[in-house]
Amino acid sequence: MGGITKPGKPKSKRGTTRLRHKIEKASNAKQRKQRKLAKKNPEWRSKLKKDPGIPNLFPYKEKLLHQIEADRERRKEEQQRRKEMAKAAKTGTDEKAEEEMDADDGDLIDFDDDEMEGIDEDADDVDESNPMAALIASARKAAAKYDKELQSGSDMDEDDEDSDDDEDADDRAGAIEVPGGATSRKAFDKVFKQVVEQADVVLYVLDARDPEGTRSRDVERSVMAAASGGKRLILILNKVDLVPPKVLRGWLTHLRRYFPTIPLRASNPAPNAQTFNHKDMSVASTSAALFRALKSFAASRNLKRAVSVGVIGYPNVGKSSVINALLSRLGGSRGGSSHAACPAGAEAGVTTSIRRVKIDSKLTLLDSPGIVFPSTSDVGSNPNAFKPKNQIEAHAHLVLLNAVPPKAIDDPIPAVQLLLKRLAPRQDLMDRLAAVYDLPPLMPNPNTGDQTTDFLVQVARKRGRLGRGGVPNINAAAMTVVTDWRDGRIQGWNEAPVLAVAPAPVAGEKPTESKTQDSEAIVPDQKEIVTEWAKEFKLDGLWGFGDAEEEVPEVEMS
Numbered sequence: 001m002g003g004i005t006k007p008g009k010p011k012s013k014r015g016t017t018r019l020r021h022k023i024e025k026a027s028n029a030k031q032r033k034q035r036k037l038a039k040k041n042p043e044w045r046s047k048l049k050k051d052p053g054i055p056n057l058f059p060y061k062e063k064l065l066h067q068i069e070a071d072r073e074r075r076k077e078e079q080q081r082r083k084e085m086a087k088a089a090k091t092g093t094d095e096k097a098e099e100e101m102d103a104d105d106g107d108l109i110d111f112d113d114d115e116m117e118g119i120d121e122d123a124d125d126v127d128e129s130n131p132m133a134a135l136i137a138s139a140r141k142a143a144a145k146y147d148k149e150l151q152s153g154s155d156m157d158e159d160d161e162d163s164d165d166d167e168d169a170d171d172r173a174g175a176i177e178v179p180g181g182a183t184s185r186k187a188f189d190k191v192f193k194q195v196v197e198q199a200d201v202v203l204y205v206l207d208a209r210d211p212e213g214t215r216s217r218d219v220e221r222s223v224m225a226a227a228s229g230g231k232r233l234i235l236i237l238n239k240v241d242l243v244p245p246k247v248l249r250g251w252l253t254h255l256r257r258y259f260p261t262i263p264l265r266a267s268n269p270a271p272n273a274q275t276f277n278h279k280d281m282s283v284a285s286t287s288a289a290l291f292r293a294l295k296s297f298a299a300s301r302n303l304k305r306a307v308s309v310g311v312i313g314y315p316n317v318g319k320s321s322v323i324n325a326l327l328s329r330l331g332g333s334r335g336g337s338s339h340a341a342c343p344a345g346a347e348a349g350v351t352t353s354i355r356r357v358k359i360d361s362k363l364t365l366l367d368s369p370g371i372v373f374p375s376t377s378d379v380g381s382n383p384n385a386f387k388p389k390n391q392i393e394a395h396a397h398l399v400l401l402n403a404v405p406p407k408a409i410d411d412p413i414p415a416v417q418l419l420l421k422r423l424a425p426r427q428d429l430m431d432r433l434a435a436v437y438d439l440p441p442l443m444p445n446p447n448t449g450d451q452t453t454d455f456l457v458q459v460a461r462k463r464g465r466l467g468r469g470g471v472p473n474i475n476a477a478a479m480t481v482v483t484d485w486r487d488g489r490i491q492g493w494n495e496a497p498v499l500a501v502a503p504a505p506v507a508g509e510k511p512t513e514s515k516t517q518d519s520e521a522i523v524p525d526q527k528e529i530v531t532e533w534a535k536e537f538k539l540d541g542l543w544g545f546g547d548a549e550e551e552v553p554e555v556e557m558s
């Protein structure tokens with residue numbers, strides 16, 4: 001036996017190379033075809049989209065599951081009822097049932113709306129077998145709708161220049177790192193120094209919502225150091241549309257104890273901002289008043305050269321808007337953004353980085369604003385400044401002053417906490433805040449006394465700031481709140497400090513005012529200086545601005 005093979009039989013079972021290749025080719029072709037078919041098959045996609053559900057660690061899981069379950073039950077009951085009524089109507093035995101069914105249809109729509117918290121009627125389109133997915137989808141739709149609304153609002157803005165400004169502001173804000181120590185700080189400080197040095201009139205822009213918070217005594221001192229040389233400092237109380245007239249009056253009275261102060265609306269508000277209707281305080285009229293004051297000053301100086309005007313202030317108070325408002329008064333050429341091409345009237349031969357725009361033969365505008373960065377020494381020297389408890393609160397305060405660029409805000413939650421703390425004593429403002437997000441009245445948590453987390457969870461759900469598995473992303477919600485605050489969609493302001501009045505006026509005598517609360521006066525004769533300067537700027541007409549008793553008008557949505 002062993003080893004002998006019969007002649008004529010093949011030695012091995014191995015096929016020919018040609019056959020092997022043929023089989024390989026056919027197999028590859030078959031696999032290719034299967035892959036192609038699988039791609040076309042819709043099941044393939046839906047398999048991948050498996051909902052991961054709510055993570056166990058999510059603190060509101062129970063609540064959410066309950067809600068989903070109740071939702072499902074009610075929907076089932078409604079469906080059952082509709083079925084029965086449809087059956088009755090079909091048999092024609094009960095006409096009433098048909099009517100009822102019609103009415104019920106309306107109810108059902110209402111019910112769906114309620115359940116989806118009024119987010120979107122289209123939410124019904126999504127897969128009903130997965131309520132969690134439906135909830136997330138509808139919330140996302142609401143977020144998209146809201147973002148679109150904001151977008152179209154800014155597109156519809158009458159003044160294109162404003163939206164350009166916003167972009168510019170964002171760009172520039174992005175360039176600035178957190179105030180206090182970035183490399184770009186040096187460049188900004190240099191511009192600030194140049195503006196103060198070169199300007200005859202320094203316009204110090206303050207935010208009307210928190211004038212003392214955006215006011216630096218150090219800056220005022222540095223400008224005043226050059227006052228004997230004829231430099232003037234004027235306070236510009238900007239964004240007056242974001243505070244009620246009574247609050248504005250209080251601040252004008254307070255600030256005019258230090259420097260001549262001019263109220264201003266430098267720009268139109270952001271879309272959906274909640275503004276107040278002030279008599280005679282439009283963008284055009286207030287910027288015209290400022291322009292007139294500057295022209296009066298230039299005329300009173302009667303110099304051979306033009307008087308130069310510089311603008312300084314905290315980030316985001318509206319410095320560029322003030323420059324643009326003044327530039328827009330140039331005949332024909334719309335100021336546009338501060339980065340617009342230098343108008344033809346610009347003086348040649350300027351060696352610094354600051355451009356000068358010639359407004360007329362007597363007036364020149366330095367068209368780069370000087371940014372004032374908040375400093376801790378201000379808090380010490382300003383008796384009216386907010387005193388933060390710790391580092392976190394100090395940062396939150398800066399965020400609420402809009403002095404921190406959005407990219408540099410790592411944790412916006414403390415800012416929302418501080419905002420709620422400030423608004424809490426004013427029930428009307430708390431109610432308006434709830435209304436902004438379409439929430440029920442805001443209540444402090446009975447256990448912690450704090451409502452920040454509860455509030456942010458609700459905002460996240462309303463605005464579709466949801467993470468994986470529909471978990472509310474409270475960080476993103478907090479950022480939304482911070483942006484809404486920055487753009488005036490959330491109302492809030494500080495009231496001016498009340499001046500102490502001597503207790504018992506002698507009969508027949510006028511009550512005498514005691515010293516201002518600011519014990520450290522900038523110069524001894526502040527009152528005299530303010531009066532003298534006001535004359536140079538012919539502010540007498542403006543002096544009574546806002547003094548007349550006025551009713552606080554209704555809030556107006558822009």
Ligand SMILES: Nc1nc2c(ncn2[C@@H]2O[C@H](COP(=O)(O)OP(=O)(O)OP(=O)(O)O)[C@@H](O)[C@H]2O)c(=O)[nH]1
Nearest residue numbers: 169239265266267268269315316317318319320321
């Ligand atoms: N409601 C309201 N918003 C204003 C007013 N003036 C300016 N703004 C808005 O405030 C935001 C900041 O304005 P900017 O002029 O860019 O402020 P800025 O001080 O130059 O800002 P930075 O360049 O970041 O320092 C913009 O969204 C403006 O539209 C105003 O009078 N009322």
